[in-house]
Amino acid sequence: MKMLTINVAPHVFTPVDTRYMVRGVIKALIPATCASLYFFRWQAFLVIIASIAGCVLTEYAIQKFRKKQITLGDSSAVLTGLLLALVLPPVLPLWMAFLGGVFAIAFGKEIFGGIGCNIFNPALLARAFLMATFPVALTTWSQPITLDAVTTATPLGLIKFGGAATPYMSLFLGNVGGCIGETSAIALLLGMGYLLYTKIIDYRVPLAYIATVAVFAFITHAINPKLFPGTPLFHILAGGLLIGAIFMATDPVTSPVTAKGRWIFGIGCGLITMIIRIWGGLPEGVMYSILCMNALAPLINRVTKPKRYGETREK
Amino acid sequence: MIKDLIRGLWRENPIFVQVLGMCPTLAVTTKALFGFSMGIATLFVVVSSSVVISIIRKLVPEQVRIPMFTVIIATFVTAADYFLKANFFSISKALGPYVPLIVVNCIILGRAEAFASKNSVGRSFLDALGMGLGFTCALIVLGSIRELFGFGTIFGFQILGDGFEKWIIMILPAGAFITLGILVGVFNIIDKKMRARERVQG
Numbered sequence: 001m002k003m004l005t006i007n008v009a010p011h012v013f014t015p016v017d018t019r020y021m022v023r024g025v026i027k028a029l030i031p032a033t034c035a036s037l038y039f040f041r042w043q044a045f046l047v048i049i050a051s052i053a054g055c056v057l058t059e060y061a062i063q064k065f066r067k068k069q070i071t072l073g074d075s076s077a078v079l080t081g082l083l084l085a086l087v088l089p090p091v092l093p094l095w096m097a098f099l100g101g102v103f104a105i106a107f108g109k110e111i112f113g114g115i116g117c118n119i120f121n122p123a124l125l126a127r128a129f130l131m132a133t134f135p136v137a138l139t140t141w142s143q144p145i146t147l148d149a150v151t152t153a154t155p156l157g158l159i160k161f162g163g164a165a166t167p168y169m170s171l172f173l174g175n176v177g178g179c180i181g182e183t184s185a186i187a188l189l190l191g192m193g194y195l196l197y198t199k200i201i202d203y204r205v206p207l208a209y210i211a212t213v214a215v216f217a218f219i220t221h222a223i224n225p226k227l228f229p230g231t232p233l234f235h236i237l238a239g240g241l242l243i244g245a246i247f248m249a250t251d252p253v254t255s256p257v258t259a260k261g262r263w264i265f266g267i268g269c270g271l272i273t274m275i276i277r278i279w280g281g282l283p284e285g286v287m288y289s290i291l292c293m294n295a296l297a298p299l300i301n302r303v304t305k306p307k308r309y310g311e312t313r314e315k
Numbered sequence: 316m317i318k319d320l321i322r323g324l325w326r327e328n329p330i331f332v333q334v335l336g337m338c339p340t341l342a343v344t345t346k347a348l349f350g351f352s353m354g355i356a357t358l359f360v361v362v363s364s365s366v367v368i369s370i371i372r373k374l375v376p377e378q379v380r381i382p383m384f385t386v387i388i389a390t391f392v393t394a395a396d397y398f399l400k401a402n403f404f405s406i407s408k409a410l411g412p413y414v415p416l417i418v419v420n421c422i423i424l425g426r427a428e429a430f431a432s433k434n435s436v437g438r439s440f441l442d443a444l445g446m447g448l449g450f451t452c453a454l455i456v457l458g459s460i461r462e463l464f465g466f467g468t469i470f471g472f473q474i475l476g477d478g479f480e481k482w483i484i485m486i487l488p489a490g491a492f493i494t495l496g497i498l499v500g501v502f503n504i505i506d507k508k509m510r511a512r513e514r515v516q517g
Contacts, residue, residue: 093480107493132484 018115022075024200025247028191029082032243035174035184039144040090044180050094052081054101062110076115080104083123083247086181087240087287088130091142096134100126120294121254124287131287141177154178155238156283159229171237181243188242201250204262205269209245210236212270220278228278241273244286254294261297261304268293319438323445329422330453330495331502336422339413340454341491347470350458352406354451356399356414358444360391361423365431365443372432384427385418392417422446453498460494461485 036044059077063070081101088097107129108122109115131138141154154177155166170176174184182188195201217235220228235241249255249269256265269289276285329335339357344350364387368375375383396414399407407414417423426446431439459469465486467475484490 096480129484132487132489133482134480135483137480 018076019074021200021252022079024195024198026075026079026082028194028200029079029086029181029247031187031190032086032181032184033082035187036086036090036180039174039183040142040180041145043090043142044085046094047088047090047092047097047180048082048085050097051085051088051101052078054098055081055084055105056101058102058105059110062106063114066110068114071115074115077105080109080122084126086243087123087127087179087248089138089141089178090180091140092137096130096137100130103129116253118253119298120291121248121251124248124291124294127287128291143177144175144183154283155234156277159234159238160277160283165229165234166238168233168237171234176238179240179243182240185237185242188246192242192246195246195250201246202259202262204259205249205255205266206245208263208266209249209269209273210241212267213241213274216270216274220274230277235274235277239277239284240286244273244290245269248286249290249293254297256297256300256304258301258304258306260306261300264300264304265293265297268296316438316441319441320445323442323447323449324452325449326506327446328449328453328502329446330450330457331499333422333425334499335425336420336450338416339420340457341488341495343410343413344454344458344461344491345465345486346409346462347455347458349406349409350454351451351470352399352403353410353413354447354454356395356410357417357420357422358447358451359395360388360417360420361426361447361450362440362443363391364388364423365426365439366436368427368431369434369436369439375432380432381424381428384424384432388423388427389418422450457491457494457498460498461490465490 033048036048055077056072059072060070081104084100084104085097088100104122104126108120108125109118112118127138153161155171158164158166166176171183172185174187176183192201192206196203213235214232217228217230217232221231230238245266249266256262269286272289272292273285276282276288282288323329327333330340336357339353343353364384367387368384371383392415395417396407399410399414426439426443430442434442463469463474464482466481467473467479482490485494
């Protein structure tokens with residue numbers, strides 16, 4: 001006979017769990033994915049499938065091997081695969097995209113103990129791995145829509161090494177060379193709107209990140225427009241800044257949890273990105289900036305720990 | 316006696332268990348041959364210095380033992396360095412400063428301090444031989460894996476076909492860390508299983 005159920009607090013449950021968050025981010029990526037399919041057609045489709053397959057199969061295999069609960073149901077492996085594919089070039093050989101997925105899950109996530117335990121964003125870690133392993137394949141681009149195999153430079157590469165500027169409208173719509181999902185600013189901004197509306201991400205990191213880049217670009221451009229041709233708007237729209245600021249830097253596992261910490265995190269990402277873009281050897285610095293700040297996230301958390309009410313300085 | 320030899324090969328393997336001598340381990344294992352050469356050079360130094368230190372262990376005053384050990388080790392390192400330069404110049408060039416740096420390899424001073432200065436010549440010889448062989452084997456395994464993925468070859472022999480795309484990361488420092496991490500993990504899994512079996516039997 002069981003009349004009463006006695007349970008410990010909390011008694012109120014919200015539907016917000018890992019599954020809900022992950023599904024929300026995937027929904028927010030739908031516009032960017034559609035844009036990528038429009039601009040890069042079957043090339044983008046195949047890379048996305050290969051990358052997701054790599055992630056899902058690896059997660060299943062490792063959890064089976066370690067006799068752990070299979071957590072494919074929370075879709076986080078699918079999200080990692082999709083995010084990775086969106087920051088890969090469209091002409092990448094498919095086995096490399098698959099290998100990237102395997103690396104993302106095996107070395108970015110499971111080796112630390114699974115979801116929630118990783119230090120670095122798995123998708124970006126896998127991209128960094130691919131970048132170091134196959135540098136030529138990772139910097140070979142194709143023309144959108146026509147899919148010309150002729151290597152075209154990205155807008156950032158053009159402005160850094162060639163000097164030719166790309167029209168803002170192309171950058172806004174995404175009709176430029178670049179990684180599969182990073183080209184279309186409008187699609188990414190739509191996703192950001194959805195994530196902010198559903199409160200899945202906090203506005204602080206993307207705002208601090210994008211604002212830092214804009215201010216940095218404004219100052220350098222104002223000082224010497226010849227030497228620093230990138231205007232603030234150009235630096236925001238070009239390259240991987242938007243996808244990085246909206247989808248990568250806001251990863252709840254690898255970014256700070258405190259409000260102040262998130263400002264610091266975003267500003268740090270922005271500074272490193274601009275330093276690499278302007279003075280570094282590479283045209284783009286979003287990936288390394290976020291990975292660097294990921295490494296600092298635990299430290300930022302500790303430094304910005306809020307004071308408890310009534311707490312006094314230790315003697 | 317035989318235990319002294321086996322110990323360095325597996326249960327107290329200088330790389331996989333003690334995690335000593337990381338500087339040459341990570342730096343020179345871009346190819347199996349370099350790992351092998353470094354391993355043999357270190358093997359020579361650790362065996363010779365352990366034997367000499369064991370012979371003079373009762374004559375050395377406690378206070379100056381570390382400088383004395385270092386001078387003995389440095390003597391053999393210089394010999395190994397000159398030998399490589401005279402006979403295998405290309406390897407010596409590839410290993411660069413890491414041959415002279417064997418002087419500060421903590422495996423060697425560690426064996427001198429922890430074993431050779433307290434035990435008989437015979438046991439010290441076997442202990443140093445085991446440690447040197449364990450170090451050499453680990454470097455060969457590490458070098459072979461990195462060479463296989465980084466160049467498609469092992470000891471210079473083509474293993475993977477012409478269509479193989481080189482994994483450049485494997486010959487960069489990051490590849491050394493990744494490979495070493497995986498190997499230590501695999502080592503621990505095997506060791507755990509072996510210990511479990513021993514417990515059942517014993």
